[in-house]
Amino acid sequence: MTAVAAAAGAALTPAFAMGRSTQDPVVDSLPQDGKAIRKEKVPWRVLPFPMKQVRLGEGPCKDAMEADRRYLNSLPPERLLHTFRITAGIPSSAQPLGGWEAPDCELRGHYAGGHYLSACALMYASSGDDDLKKNANHVVAGLGQCQAALKSGYLSAFPAEFFDRLRERQKVWAPFYTIHKIMAGLLDTYVYCGNEQALDLAEKMAGWADRYTESLSYEHMQRVLGTEFGGMGEVFCNLYAVTGKRDYLEIAPRFDKKQFFDPLADHRDELKGLHVNTHIPQVIAAARCYELTGERRYRDIAEYFWDEVVSERSYCTGGTSNNESWNTDPGKLATELGPTTTECCCAYNLMKLTRHLFGWSGDARFMDYYERALFNHRLGTINPEDGAMMYYLPLASGYYKTFGTAFDSFWCCTGTGSEEYAKLGDSIYFHGDDSLYVNLYIDSQLDWPEKGLSVKQQTGFPQEQGTTLEIAGKGPVQLGIHLRVPYWVQGGGVKINGMALPAFASPGSYLTLNRVWKPGDKIELSLPMGLHMESMPDDESMQAAMFGPLVLAGRFDEVPKAASYGEMGPKKERQRMVPDIVADSGNSTGWMEADVKDPLAFHGVGQAEAVTMVPLYKLIHERYAVYWKVGRKMS
Numbered sequence: 001m002t003a004v005a006a007a008a009g010a011a012l013t014p015a016f017a018m019g020r021s022t023q024d025p026v027v028d029s030l031p032q033d034g035k036a037i038r039k040e041k042v043p044w045r046v047l048p049f050p051m052k053q054v055r056l057g058e059g060p061c062k063d064a065m066e067a068d069r070r071y072l073n074s075l076p077p078e079r080l081l082h083t084f085r086i087t088a089g090i091p092s093s094a095q096p097l098g099g100w101e102a103p104d105c106e107l108r109g110h111y112a113g114g115h116y117l118s119a120c121a122l123m124y125a126s127s128g129d130d131d132l133k134k135n136a137n138h139v140v141a142g143l144g145q146c147q148a149a150l151k152s153g154y155l156s157a158f159p160a161e162f163f164d165r166l167r168e169r170q171k172v173w174a175p176f177y178t179i180h181k182i183m184a185g186l187l188d189t190y191v192y193c194g195n196e197q198a199l200d201l202a203e204k205m206a207g208w209a210d211r212y213t214e215s216l217s218y219e220h221m222q223r224v225l226g227t228e229f230g231g232m233g234e235v236f237c238n239l240y241a242v243t244g245k246r247d248y249l250e251i252a253p254r255f256d257k258k259q260f261f262d263p264l265a266d267h268r269d270e271l272k273g274l275h276v277n278t279h280i281p282q283v284i285a286a287a288r289c290y291e292l293t294g295e296r297r298y299r300d301i302a303e304y305f306w307d308e309v310v311s312e313r314s315y316c317t318g319g320t321s322n323n324e325s326w327n328t329d330p331g332k333l334a335t336e337l338g339p340t341t342t343e344c345c346c347a348y349n350l351m352k353l354t355r356h357l358f359g360w361s362g363d364a365r366f367m368d369y370y371e372r373a374l375f376n377h378r379l380g381t382i383n384p385e386d387g388a389m390m391y392y393l394p395l396a397s398g399y400y401k402t403f404g405t406a407f408d409s410f411w412c413c414t415g416t417g418s419e420e421y422a423k424l425g426d427s428i429y430f431h432g433d434d435s436l437y438v439n440l441y442i443d444s445q446l447d448w449p450e451k452g453l454s455v456k457q458q459t460g461f462p463q464e465q466g467t468t469l470e471i472a473g474k475g476p477v478q479l480g481i482h483l484r485v486p487y488w489v490q491g492g493g494v495k496i497n498g499m500a501l502p503a504f505a506s507p508g509s510y511l512t513l514n515r516v517w518k519p520g521d522k523i524e525l526s527l528p529m530g531l532h533m534e535s536m537p538d539d540e541s542m543q544a545a546m547f548g549p550l551v552l553a554g555r556f557d558e559v560p561k562a563a564s565y566g567e568m569g570p571k572k573e574r575q576r577m578v579p580d581i582v583a584d585s586g587n588s589t590g591w592m593e594a595d596v597k598d599p600l601a602f603h604g605v606g607q608a609e610a611v612t613m614v615p616l617y618k619l620i621h622e623r624y625a626v627y628w629k630v631g632r633k634m635s
């Protein structure tokens, strides 16, 4: 294994020398004789497009992406490298960063040398921002000097002594978690920016991690896995996928936590008491192991976990966790509301897992969930004005959103958020050999050069209840276009070149339009939204209002900016009690009436206190209520 790692740099040059980018977010590996070799035993049934082929148009997703892009551009590479250099004994006079990147924080380096690189690489792929690519390359070069000075392949902003503490089971935060972020950041810089040095550094880190884990007995390693370790299994799988070096695939299962995987493989929910964001990345690793080994047990783990968490342990927003954990038996959520519900990282990781399950199946329910989490938990947890990102999204009524600061937060969720908003275009379109899947209704343009085709999606969704797709390109092409008909749609229809089709598909499936498409062809899809209530699984009277895919929130008083920045969540005592709602027993949404101007705003009727409901994602600096206690009134 060690020898393999050392030989890495030279062997990989051809990938980019041949002018072919290994940009695919999932599956590309080293081309041999000019042909990409897929290492997957189980390829995805439907595949995403490389992000550079999709560009976002105007709308809330583009706003979030641009806010993230400005934030990433504001981070000075020299400051990011500071603690890495200090740890490697290289002088640095840069001003240290604060928060979880502060020189005395045990997680330092997770953002600066990890999430930052992933986010820059993804943003480069999605937007072509050359400055970010340059900055990422600068950080990689700096990290290379640090790794060379540390000599063993080890690379981190904290000393290797943390791993002695981990081995001895002494108190230490999460060393492998941080190593995973750095390895993933380097790998992303290789995959999306073509930085060969980044892959070389990642492989040297892998060599170090191999030696560390190899020296431990199975039982000892299982004890080490009691400390949060991110997606170490996933990054080893991905190293195998891009290099074809089998050793990496054999190291990945060292990070299989038996105590967590065994019940999942047996379809038992023993998630109560677990820290959520420690565990979702392990399931992503299982999904990746399934794809690369074909071992069915890994798929069982991933599928059962997803079903259980999404159906029994998630709120109306698609978010999961309370106080970062699953504290209850399945289906018990009514008591799980507070100022620190639904950590943003959990939504990020659950969406990432969802994408794998969708890739295997092409099943619309996965994209229904993806849309739910995207429009209710990911939009609205970045402030589009300044790029500040949230940690918890509070779902107990009467709280408000809090955001990190630019240089003194660097929470885990700042990291996953920085990545999320850099890849909002990566799941809108998927494809098969002769099929195109339109999963999400987001204004965007897709280029598909292999088919000589481009698709322009014009929509004001979710403000607009539908979308228009226009085909452009060289000539006629036979293609099945699959349009997702979401679970929430109330009616709906489709027109091709102005002619209404007599058929439609049922909610929660894909409508397939199979024909020869010509440049200029136009598809108009109408997706009428309606009001509906979503109850807590264990309390019918605890309800959230939704309009189409959107969670509506009651909007209350404005929160001063001073209270909105710097804290991971609002203080418990700052809750303001909100009134209960009274609803007609025969008409659960009759207590709301549409605003005359704003298609996404509603007003309470016949309630004790006036209340206006707007999409949760649109609220930034106002107190809100998502779940209401709803009393019945007989009509």
Ligand SMILES: [Zn+2]
Residues within 6 Å of the ligand: 277, 343, 344, 345, 346, 391, 411, 412, 413, 414
């Ligand atoms: Zn987090």
